[in-house]
Amino acid sequence: MKETKTLTCVACPKGCEVTVEFEGDEILNIDGHACPQGKTYAEEEIVAPTRILPTTVKVKNGALPLCPVKTTKQIPLEIIHDAMAIIGQKEVEAPIEIGQIIIENILDSGADIVATRDLPKKIEV
Known part of the structure:
Protein backbone atom coordinates (compact mmCIF):
# COMPACT_ATOMS: atom_id res chain seq x y z
CA MET A 1 0.00 0.00 0.00
CA LYS A 2 1.48 3.31 -1.11
CA GLU A 3 1.81 5.94 1.65
CA THR A 4 2.87 9.59 1.84
CA LYS A 5 4.48 11.23 4.85
CA THR A 6 5.60 14.83 5.34
CA LEU A 7 8.62 15.37 7.60
CA THR A 8 10.36 18.45 8.90
CA CYS A 9 14.01 17.82 8.08
CA VAL A 10 16.51 18.39 10.91
CA ALA A 11 19.67 17.62 8.91
CA CYS A 12 20.49 21.32 8.55
CA PRO A 13 19.08 24.61 9.92
CA LYS A 14 16.71 25.19 6.97
CA GLY A 15 14.01 22.85 8.33
CA CYS A 16 12.61 21.87 4.93
CA GLU A 17 9.21 20.20 4.69
CA VAL A 18 10.10 16.96 2.93
CA THR A 19 7.40 14.75 1.42
CA VAL A 20 8.20 11.07 1.07
CA GLU A 21 6.15 8.63 -0.96
CA PHE A 22 6.86 5.01 -0.01
CA GLU A 23 5.55 1.49 -0.02
CA GLY A 24 6.81 -0.56 2.95
CA ASP A 25 10.56 0.09 3.13
CA GLU A 26 10.77 1.07 -0.55
CA ILE A 27 11.11 4.82 -1.17
CA LEU A 28 9.23 5.81 -4.34
CA ASN A 29 9.76 9.59 -4.31
CA ILE A 30 11.21 12.34 -2.12
CA ASP A 31 10.35 16.03 -2.68
CA GLY A 32 11.01 19.29 -0.86
CA HIS A 33 14.60 18.82 0.33
CA ALA A 34 16.97 21.69 -0.40
CA CYS A 35 20.19 19.75 0.23
CA PRO A 36 21.46 16.17 -0.18
CA GLN A 37 21.35 15.64 3.60
CA GLY A 38 17.58 16.20 3.47
CA LYS A 39 17.12 13.29 1.10
CA THR A 40 19.28 11.02 3.27
CA TYR A 41 17.43 12.13 6.43
CA ALA A 42 14.03 11.39 4.87
CA GLU A 43 15.12 7.95 3.64
CA GLU A 44 16.49 7.00 7.08
CA GLU A 45 13.43 8.37 8.87
CA ILE A 46 11.14 6.11 6.82
CA VAL A 47 13.28 2.97 6.68
CA ALA A 48 15.14 2.95 10.03
CA PRO A 49 14.49 5.95 12.30
CA THR A 50 17.06 6.67 15.04
CA ARG A 51 17.41 9.19 17.86
CA ILE A 52 19.91 10.45 20.42
CA LEU A 53 18.38 9.67 23.82
Missing part, protein backbone atom coordinates in the same frame (compact mmCIF):
# COMPACT_ATOMS: atom_id res chain seq x y z
CA PRO A 54 18.80 12.42 26.44
CA THR A 55 17.46 11.67 29.93
CA THR A 56 18.55 11.49 33.57
CA VAL A 57 19.84 8.82 35.92
CA LYS A 58 19.33 8.56 39.69
CA VAL A 59 22.31 9.56 41.85
CA LYS A 60 23.14 8.20 45.30
CA ASN A 61 24.84 10.62 47.75
CA GLY A 62 25.03 13.34 45.12
CA ALA A 63 24.68 17.11 45.39
CA LEU A 64 21.60 16.59 43.16
CA PRO A 65 19.28 13.58 42.99
CA LEU A 66 19.58 13.20 39.20
CA CYS A 67 22.35 13.55 36.63
CA PRO A 68 21.72 14.27 32.94
CA VAL A 69 22.89 11.56 30.54
CA LYS A 70 22.66 10.78 26.82
CA THR A 71 23.54 8.13 24.28
CA THR A 72 26.92 8.49 22.57
CA LYS A 73 25.24 7.94 19.21
CA GLN A 74 21.78 7.55 17.76
CA ILE A 75 19.92 4.37 18.61
CA PRO A 76 16.97 2.78 16.79
CA LEU A 77 13.68 4.44 17.69
CA GLU A 78 12.14 1.03 18.35
CA ILE A 79 14.40 0.40 21.39
CA ILE A 80 13.99 3.81 23.06
CA HIS A 81 11.34 2.61 25.55
CA ASP A 82 13.38 -0.45 26.55
CA ALA A 83 16.48 1.74 26.97
CA MET A 84 14.50 4.14 29.17
CA ALA A 85 13.37 1.23 31.35
CA ILE A 86 16.98 0.14 31.89
CA ILE A 87 18.17 3.70 32.59
CA GLY A 88 15.25 4.26 34.98
CA GLN A 89 16.42 1.37 37.14
CA LYS A 90 20.05 2.51 37.26
CA GLU A 91 21.45 4.40 40.28
CA VAL A 92 24.98 5.81 40.23
CA GLU A 93 27.16 6.72 43.20
CA ALA A 94 28.47 10.33 43.25
CA PRO A 95 30.83 11.87 42.32
CA ILE A 96 30.19 11.66 38.58
CA GLU A 97 32.38 13.19 35.88
CA ILE A 98 31.17 14.51 32.54
CA GLY A 99 31.67 11.83 29.89
CA GLN A 100 31.69 9.01 32.46
CA ILE A 101 30.12 5.86 31.05
CA ILE A 102 27.02 5.04 33.08
CA ILE A 103 25.81 2.07 30.99
CA GLU A 104 27.99 0.44 28.37
CA ASN A 105 26.55 -0.68 25.00
CA ILE A 106 22.90 -0.34 25.99
CA LEU A 107 20.78 -3.10 24.43
CA ASP A 108 23.70 -4.09 22.17
CA SER A 109 23.14 -0.87 20.19
CA GLY A 110 26.80 0.15 20.20
CA ALA A 111 25.86 3.30 22.14
CA ASP A 112 26.97 4.00 25.68
CA ILE A 113 24.98 6.09 28.17
CA VAL A 114 27.29 8.87 29.40
CA ALA A 115 27.01 11.68 31.94
CA THR A 116 26.65 15.15 30.41
CA ARG A 117 27.77 17.09 33.51
CA ASP A 118 29.96 16.77 36.56
CA LEU A 119 28.08 15.99 39.75
CA PRO A 120 29.92 16.15 43.09
CA LYS A 121 29.11 14.25 46.27
CA LYS A 122 26.67 15.77 48.72
CA ILE A 123 28.48 17.90 51.28
CA GLU A 124 27.61 16.74 54.78
CA VAL A 125 26.89 19.60 57.20
